[in-house]
Amino acid sequence: MPTELSREPVPVRPGQDGTWAVILPEAGLFGEGRSVARLRDGERAGWRTELQAEFALTSRQPGEPHSALTHGTTTVLVGGREGRTGPSSVASLDPYRGTVAWRRELPPGTRVSLPQDISTAVLLTTTCTAKSCRLTGWNIGSGGRLWSRTVPGPVKVLDSCRGDALALESGLRTYCPPYLVTGDRVGTVGLEDGAVRWEAGLRPPSGTVDRIARYHDRTVTVTAPAEGSCRATVLASGSGSGEGDRGWRHDFVWDQPQAPRDPETGCRWDRRIPLYVGHTMVLPDKDGALVVDPYFGTLRPGRRLAPGEYLVSEGTGRETVRAQGRPDRALSQDSGRSDRPAGLGPGSRAIGRNFWQDGDRLVYVDRGEVLWEGRSDCRAFGQPDKGGTVSYCDGGQLVRLGATHRD
Secondary structure (H helix, E strand, O other): OEEEEEEEEOOOOOOOOOOOOEEEHHHOEEEEEOEEEEOOEOOEOOEEEEOOHHHOEOOOOOOOOOEEEEEOOEEEEEOOOOOOOOOOEEEEEOOOOOOEEEEEEOOOOEEEEOOEOOOOEEEEEEEEOOOEEEEEEEEOOOOOEEEEEEEEOOOEEEEOOOOOOOOOOHHHHOOEOEEEEOOOOEEEEOOOOOOEEEOOOOOOOOOOEEEEEEEOOEEEEEEOOOOOOOEEEEEEOOEOOOOOEOOEEEEEEEOOOOOOEOOOOOOEOOOOOOOEEOOEEEEOEOOOOEEEEOOOEOOOOOEEOOOOOEEEEOOOOOEEEEOOOOOOEEOOOOOOOOOOOOOOOOOOEEEOOOEEEEOOEEEEEEOOEEEEEEEOOOOOEEEHHHOOEEEEEEOOEEEEEEEOOOO
């Protein structure tokens, strides 16, 4: 049964959708609109900061104006000004005091991202023209410039961590370098020195490479659906692991049943929908989504869903097949139910162990039985660093729950 462990004022009210633009539960950081706050916890001091209008946190797209990029306890604010379509400046918050640690102005047309590897994260700014791209790496702690490099020719820079990634799960961000894509080459940029390393034997597919990811020793590129025909390509580089292979490729007509038609291409396409769902990769084919292993892809037999079906992850680590007007079912067995408890809607999600949220309804379920129910004014969140506790909003109070499980 859930036990209330703590109750304190909500540090920053969430947005209208019940979420925060910045939320780092392990660091106690919350940010939305003009306010950022850190909860006091033991010897950790709490604070609250009111931001300038330029850095108001209203975007949920990291790297866009009025958004934030986070790594560990570091928060980099991305500013926006009237008359600018892209970021206007960046600033870092001191996590211990809530003050601005450093700030940098950005030239028009600059993109901002936060690529990382296992041990390093670098703030990357890129300014591209038809003739070249200027890339600069900045130390996220001090704001000092680490390196700067100009890559000649028409080049596209892709953020494989967030904005141009194939997944939403932070667990896939252990190594997500910035990628460079030209008409005939794909390469990465070293975070420590800015060195460009072109991948031997990898030529980008025809079309506009729109998303990219590193999966173990493979680079996976995905093109945007072509206007009118909606044709797209997924291309994965070869592997040197084991017996090795030459990679894999899949050409298909893009169709995501859960997405509206994009006005520019005429295709049912929403690039915010992840292509990695749970432990699988979904290729949204008009003939039925093809579910494949994200590493081996079409080198191994995949599974074709029926037209109109798509995959979702409810936070349980298992994939659920969904289609309009049909009951959800688990991907792992055709006749199996989804993990979602009875009585909860298809928008429900699991939060930690046994907790589920359906709209503002929060329930604790054990062995199929609802043992506790409450209401949350925000998107509840788990805290693995605190023993798997779950926090939710009860009016103006942030409540943290623990649970005792039945044997």
